[in-house]
Amino acid sequence: MIVILIVVLVATMGGDDESTTPVPTGSPTSQTARGQTQEAEGERADLTSFRLDDRSQAGITDIWVVWTIKNSSSEESDYSWEWEAVDASGTRVANGSELETNVQPGQTARGETFTTLKTVEGVKLNITSFNRTASY
Numbered sequence: 001m002i003v004i005l006i007v008v009l010v011a012t013m014g015g016d017d018e019s020t021t022p023v024p025t026g027s028p029t030s031q032t033a034r035g036q037t038q039e040a041e042g043e044r045a046d047l048t049s050f051r052l053d054d055r056s057q058a059g060i061t062d063i064w065v066v067w068t069i070k071n072s073s074s075e076e077s078d079y080s081w082e083w084e085a086v087d088a089s090g091t092r093v094a095n096g097s098e099l100e101t102n103v104q105p106g107q108t109a110r111g112e113t114f115t116t117l118k119t120v121e122g123v124k125l126n127i128t129s130f131n132r133t134a135s136y
Contacts, residue, residue: 043130043132046073046079047079050066050083052064052066052120061118063115064115065083065098066112067100070108070109071103071105071109073132074105075134076103078102078103078135080100081128081129082096082097082098082130083097083126094115096113
């Protein structure tokens, strides 16, 4: 029983990888994860656009994250990714998870999600994880 507890503690304490990946700019990077069906760099490139869209007007804040996925694989795919918004001082000011499902080979999918951000000034988006899997 004590051995199991120690193993669980060691497993939960290890792997504190706090690295992030910037939003797509040209040469995307991603970590290899179990269950991936395509090379990590290739699947990350499927997220062709991920940006903030400030729709604020008349003093009402209205900021969204918008994205475009293009399935470059030969299989129907599901995409999931996590992101964070970091201000100029390096403080995380927002984060979220996104999901795009059943994207056909060669198909482009667009999506958007409302945020609670108060401004886009000095805010940078980072992709903290990204996965593509075959749809079932």
